[in-house]
Amino acid sequence: MNTNRIPDIIIGRLPVYLRALQQLSEKGILTTSSQELGEIIGISAAQIRKDISQFGEFGKQGTGYSVPFLIERLRDILKVDRVWEVVIVGMGDIGHALARYNGFTNRGFRISMVFDNDPQKIGEKVGEYEVLDTAKLAEKVKQNRIKIAMLTVPAASAQEIADQLVRAGIKAILNYAPTSLNVPGNVRVQYIDPATHLQRMTYYLD
Amino acid sequence: MNTNRIPDIIIGRLPVYLRALQQLSEKGILTTSSQELGEIIGISAAQIRKDISQFGEFGKQGTGYSVPFLIERLRDILKVDRVWEVVIVGMGDIGHALARYNGFTNRGFRISMVFDNDPQKIGEKVGEYEVLDTAKLAEKVKQNRIKIAMLTVPAASAQEIADQLVRAGIKAILNYAPTSLNVPGNVRVQYIDPATHLQRMTYYLD
DNA sequence: TAGATTGTTAATCGATTAACAATC
DNA sequence: TAGATTGTTAATCGATTAACAATC
Numbered sequence: 001m002n003t004n005r006i007p008d009i010i011i012g013r014l015p016v017y018l019r020a021l022q023q024l025s026e027k028g029i030l031t032t033s034s035q036e037l038g039e040i041i042g043i044s045a046a047q048i049r050k051d052i053s054q055f056g057e058f059g060k061q062g063t064g065y066s067v068p069f070l071i072e073r074l075r076d077i078l079k080v081d082r083v084w085e086v087v088i089v090g091m092g093d094i095g096h097a098l099a100r101y102n103g104f105t106n107r108g109f110r111i112s113m114v115f116d117n118d119p120q121k122i123g124e125k126v127g128e129y130e131v132l133d134t135a136k137l138a139e140k141v142k143q144n145r146i147k148i149a150m151l152t153v154p155a156a157s158a159q160e161i162a163d164q165l166v167r168a169g170i171k172a173i174l175n176y177a178p179t180s181l182n183v184p185g186n187v188r189v190q191y192i193d194p195a196t197h198l199q200r201m202t203y204y205l206d
Numbered sequence: 207m208n209t210n211r212i213p214d215i216i217i218g219r220l221p222v223y224l225r226a227l228q229q230l231s232e233k234g235i236l237t238t239s240s241q242e243l244g245e246i247i248g249i250s251a252a253q254i255r256k257d258i259s260q261f262g263e264f265g266k267q268g269t270g271y272s273v274p275f276l277i278e279r280l281r282d283i284l285k286v287d288r289v290w291e292v293v294i295v296g297m298g299d300i301g302h303a304l305a306r307y308n309g310f311t312n313r314g315f316r317i318s319m320v321f322d323n324d325p326q327k328i329g330e331k332v333g334e335y336e337v338l339d340t341a342k343l344a345e346k347v348k349q350n351r352i353k354i355a356m357l358t359v360p361a362a363s364a365q366e367i368a369d370q371l372v373r374a375g376i377k378a379i380l381n382y383a384p385t386s387l388n389v390p391g392n393v394r395v396q397y398i399d400p401a402t403h404l405q406r407m408t409y410y411l412d
Numbered sequence: 413t414a415g416a417t418t419g420t421t422a423a424t425c426g427a428t429t430a431a432c433a434a435t436c
Numbered sequence: 437t438a439g440a441t442t443g444t445t446a447a448t449c450g451a452t453t454a455a456c457a458a459t460c
Binding site: 011012014015016018020021026040041042077078079080084086092093094096097098100101103107108109122147148150155157171172174178179180182188190192194195196197198199200201202203204205 | 217220221222224225226229241246247248251283284286289290298299300302303304306307309310311314315343348353354356361377378380384386388395396398399400401402403404405406408409410411
Binding site: 007009010044046049050060061062065 | 426427428429430431434435436
């Protein structure tokens with residue numbers, strides 16, 4: 001086992017491994033191998049073994065990995081063996097879709113509160129949530145010690161809201177606004193921008 | 207200028223450069239430098255210069271890059287100097303949000319058709335689109351020579367629909383279903399799964 | 413001109429792959 | 437046991453950074 005600092009690129013693959021393992025588990029499969037996992041995910045078996053071995057010896061020669069055990073280990077490593085409260089800021093179509101999305105269950109997250117600054121929307125119900133005023137964002141985030149936010153506001157206000165979130169103690173932002181955010185080094189950001197993702201593929205088309 | 211095969215990791219950064227440049231352009235800024243761009247995006251100036259120089263000498267010593275010119279070059283390189291027709295398969299909340307999203311305009315994409323297999327939804331209007339029957343998916347995609355699809359169906363049916371799309375000639379899939387897809391080597395896939403993106407950040411939280 | 417910034421080289425750093433002994 | 441598959445090493449491959457001559 002290697003106990004050094006783990007490269008972020010490896011951390012980035014672990015959730016994909018976990019997702020594949022949970023799908024195997026749902027099918028009742030109890031054992032898998034780096035080769036099988038690699039075929040499902042589309043990466044090499046050697047890489048999977050190398051990645052996993054950064055954290056311990058979780059497999060058995062000859063038989064491979066126990067699916068439930070490896071799930072347990074990955075959930076622990078990724079700290080999703082608990083439930084993180086998440087806020088959504090921006091109740092447009094995307095925020096709306098996220099608030100009603102049931103894909104967070106069993107993956108370590110729960111939507112805690114949702115915000116918008118549109119007086120028309122404040123007080124309305126979206127899924128099981130009442131839309132709160134963005135003016136109360138910082139207060140509520142601090143009060144509830146929330147660490148994770150999904151940002152679904154227009155690009156023009158994304159940085160300003162991000163600043164507020166950071167000041168309120170948020171440490172991880174999933175940014176759906178099509179703009180880069182400037183945050184301190186101890187805050188993580190992940191970007192989801194469909195147009196950017198699509199533009200990454202058109203290069204390869206004729 | 208280097209005319210060798212360009213690494214995918216560089217291609218992946220170009221849309222981010224393009225987005226930042228377009229934001230500068232909207233502010234009326236006509237010139238920028240690798241340093242300024244790097245500060246906006248959060249990567250090193252050296253990397254930006256190196257990436258851009260793969261495609262030609264687009265800057266000027268002493269003054270930097272012309273914003274409109276670099277935008278033009280990147281749009282050309284990424285093949286988003288045209289408009290790609292895109293289909294959406296799956297008219298749940300996410301498909302719905304994408305169908306009404308106006309962020310594709312000026313970025314090289316236009317939603318062409320939207321599909322669902324739910325008889326309740328077929329024929330309904332979502333934004334400006336009438337929901338078509340997924341049974342007609344292959345036919346319509348072939349007929350219109352569409353190359354790009356956004357997949358917003360449940361994980362359980364994603365692979366099956368992806369197979370249909372590939373057989374119908376789709377070459378790029380933006381997959382919102384929380385599952386890995388198996389596609390031939392000449393088909394590109396990008397993954398958007400909020401839970402996976404969030405799990406990539408929790409590792410770093412306390 | 414003087415200052416600024418590119419494009420590029422070489423050095424460094426990091427990631428992936430292939431191979432195989434260990435062992436279940 | 438024989439077959440399968442891990443964990444790990446060493447080699448290869450690729451990406452990033454630092455530095456600077458060229459030049460606008």
